[in-house]
Amino acid sequence: MKVRFWGTRGSIPSPGKETIKYGGNTTCLEVSLNSGRKIIIDAGSGIRALSQKVISQGITHIDLFLTHSHWDHIQGFPFFAPIYIPNFSMKIYAASPTFERLPNILEGQMKYIYYPVPFKEIGATIEFGKVKKSGISLDGVKISSIRTNHPLETHAFKLSEGGKTFVFMTDNELDNPDIAIVPYEELLNFVKNSDVLVHDAQYTKEEIEQYKGWGHSSWQETVSFAKKGNVKRLYITHYSPSRKDEETDKIVERADELGGVGLIVRGAREEEEFEV
Numbered sequence: 001m002k003v004r005f006w007g008t009r010g011s012i013p014s015p016g017k018e019t020i021k022y023g024g025n026t027t028c029l030e031v032s033l034n035s036g037r038k039i040i041i042d043a044g045s046g047i048r049a050l051s052q053k054v055i056s057q058g059i060t061h062i063d064l065f066l067t068h069s070h071w072d073h074i075q076g077f078p079f080f081a082p083i084y085i086p087n088f089s090m091k092i093y094a095a096s097p098t099f100e101r102l103p104n105i106l107e108g109q110m111k112y113i114y115y116p117v118p119f120k121e122i123g124a125t126i127e128f129g130k131v132k133k134s135g136i137s138l139d140g141v142k143i144s145s146i147r148t149n150h151p152l153e154t155h156a157f158k159l160s161e162g163g164k165t166f167v168f169m170t171d172n173e174l175d176n177p178d179i180a181i182v183p184y185e186e187l188l189n190f191v192k193n194s195d196v197l198v199h200d201a202q203y204t205k206e207e208i209e210q211y212k213g214w215g216h217s218s219w220q221e222t223v224s225f226a227k228k229g230n231v232k233r234l235y236i237t238h239y240s241p242s243r244k245d246e247e248t249d250k251i252v253e254r255a256d257e258l259g260g261v262g263l264i265v266r267g268a269r270e271e272e273e274f275e276v
């Protein structure tokens with residue numbers, strides 16, 4: 001499977017000359033399965049640019065997985081142009097309780113006081129799908145989920161295809177196990193031996209003291225987690241809106257050093273594509 005980043009920023013879009021390299025759009029990833037099926041994870045502002053690719057390639061169906069409904073993970077949805085095309089269909093997946101809330105989440109953010117077109121008037125056919133505790137299967141790819149440590153119920157997703165494993169785990173707090181909802185060991189088990197892990201690293205160890213309980217991690221703790229989990233490649237993501245490219249460059253360099261032999265660490269960059 002192939003993965004491409006369309007948004008790597010946390011909290012709020014942060015365009016400008018200081019964020020050109022890693023990108024200013026909020027969370028969105030495209031996953032292309034070997035069967036050709038396209039999956040999108042999260043609908044942050046990065047999903048707008050992905051619209052054009054989906055339309056130009058004549059794709060008529062997308063499976064969208066939502067980790068949770070915080071603004072930076074859904075705000076791009078009304079700007080995903082294919083939802084206005086009548087022969088387009090989308091199945092939106094989430095784990096419980098986000099799954100049960102999906103109609104409210106999507107209709108809510110498109111209410112007329114926020115947005116001109118109501119959700120009920122978009123042309124595409126929308127279906128909802130639940131990511132069950134036992135996981136689901138799409139074209140033979142197993143997709144499972146686990147709750148993360150975030151104030152709102154958030155889920156990480158794991159995709160396994162052809163012996164390769166990809167885990168997307170953002171909005172997860174690793175630095176404060178004393179207040180964890182999900183035990184560290186359970187999360188570690190979920191990512192164990194994965195080929196690629198994309199994980200939240202919004203803060204540094206120094207900064208995170210003031211953000212305890214906010215549901216994000218320091219890059220140092222993220223690297224340590226990936227090492228313990230015997231992950232092969234780690235991409236840090238969900239950068240703080242105020243993080244400048246030159247700071248991220250330094251963080252990625254130090255993180256890769258800390259990763260040592262056996263763990264490659266990279267910084268997720270908008271429009272970067274890689275094979276898992």
Ligand SMILES: [Zn+2]
Nearest residue numbers: 010011072171
């Ligand atoms: Zn977020």
